[in-house]
Amino acid sequence: MIIPAFFIADMSTTEFIKSLYQNNDLAKREIDLIICHVLGINTAALFIYAKDISQSQQHNILNFIQQRNDGKPLAYITGFKEFWTLNLKVNQYTLIPRPETEQIVELMLQWTDNKFTGTLLDLGTGTGAIALSIAQQRPNAKITATDISHECIKVAQYNQHKYSLTNINIFQSNWFESIGNDKFNYIISNPPYIAENNKHLKHLKHEPVTALIAQENGLADLFHIIQQAKKHLNNHGTILLEHGFNQHKEIQEYLNQNCYYNIKTHKDLAGISRITTAQYEIPNLN
Ligand SMILES: C[S@@+](CC[C@H](N)C(=O)[O-])C[C@H]1O[C@@H](n2cnc3c(N)ncnc32)[C@H](O)[C@@H]1O
Incomplete structure (x- = not known):
């Protein structure tokens, strides 16, 4: 200046x-x-x-x-970030929602119509960006959104009240720990997926590391969610995961090992592999 x-x-x-x-x-x-x-x-x-x-x-x-x-991101200065149709409160405890994450919302809107009455779980909701956008567009859906961070939950609930969304329940949970035995038609997550030694981390020094970094070369949380989601998906339910540009092969392989089917990776507008989706059929044990 x-x-x-x-x-x-x-x-x-x-x-x-x-x-x-x-x-x-x-x-x-x-x-x-x-x-x-x-x-x-x-x-x-x-x-x-x-x-x-x-x-x-x-x-x-x-x-x-x-x-x-x-170098402080503008959203952390103004305290707000536009995402899909919403203008969301953000703070230093939340990741700033990224435009590429809107592709998850787009997919959900393609796969459901506005009469959709099913259930959806958003794990690691941060500001509530994904879950609140879908809650607004699919008013009859029953949505659950969780995060391990109490501060993120406060921000997501603030955003929920700002838009008067009543079809969504937001609470604190370490991944599936506080979900009980509930099952969902869709389980969505944009979890931390950056490896600890990733050189791009230095450009993200204002954002919370708990939102960014995962063990096992960035794959630990994604693998945990894939594994545990099997107990919480309805029969033929769908999982949607955002991940790093070079992680789709390992994710596809892990989904395959875990008996998911219809496994697809979706590219963003820049041609980058960004989201992988798959379905799960509950084994018939009779
Ligand atoms: C990459 S951010 C995504 C935030 C938001 N869904 C979005 O797309 O803007 C990952 C989120 O996962 C949360 N998280 C990290 N570890 C978690 C855990 N063990 N259980 C639940 N949430 C967790 C972080 O607090 C963070 O809000």
């Missing part, structure tokens, strides 16, 4: 905003979002209310722009 704070006192609001656009590398939209966050308005109102920004607001804007220039 180039503008020294002591210059602010001599600037009009218009000069201040102009200097923000001119004097740093952030995209104009990001600067607008930071200004709106400090003023407590939405971007549509920016040019009505941004005529008179107080000095303390200007200092806050500069401070947030500095944090953004230092």
Whole structure:
């Protein structure tokens, strides 16, 4: 950030905003979002209310722009992230929902219609992004969403109340531990899947490691979910898992070893293998 704070006192609001656009590398939209966050308005109102920004607001804007220039994700500054049709609260305890995860929601909407009355479990829900998006689009579905983190549960429940969604139950659980004997038509998860030694982790230093890292080269949680889901899927129920771009072969193999069928990996728009789905038939023991 180039503008020294002591210059602010001599600037009009218009000069201040102009200097923000001119004097740093952030995209104009990001600067607008930071200004709106400090003023407590939405971007549509920016040019009505941004005529008179107080000095303390200007200092806050500069401070947030500095944090953004230092690499803090915009969502952790504004406290919100858009996902599917929702604008979700996020904080330092939650992963910022990624656009590529929207593909899980897309698949679910393709496979069900709006009369769908079945059950769905979202494991490791974070902000509630996947579960809440489906809950909104499939109002008769019965959805359960869990996370090991109490802080994530508070955020997901905040987002649930923000959108008045009553067809979803959100609570704390270490994977399936607090699910009891419940069974579901769909079990969905975007679990931690990054290996501890992955070089990209240094770019994710603001996000909670519990949301990112898994043992066994990133596969431990995925394998645990695949194994345990067999006890919690209805007959011919479906599992949908998000995973790393190079993990689909090992996941397919593990699903196969665990007697799942109809195993498919779905690529995202960039052609990257991102989601694997499969079904499970409960063995007939008679
Ligand atoms: C990659 S994040 C995904 C968050 C969210 N579903 C999304 O797609 O934006 C993984 C989530 O799994 C949760 N998690 C990690 N270990 C867990 C466990 N043992 N049981 C339940 N949830 C867990 C983390 O707290 C985190 O919210």
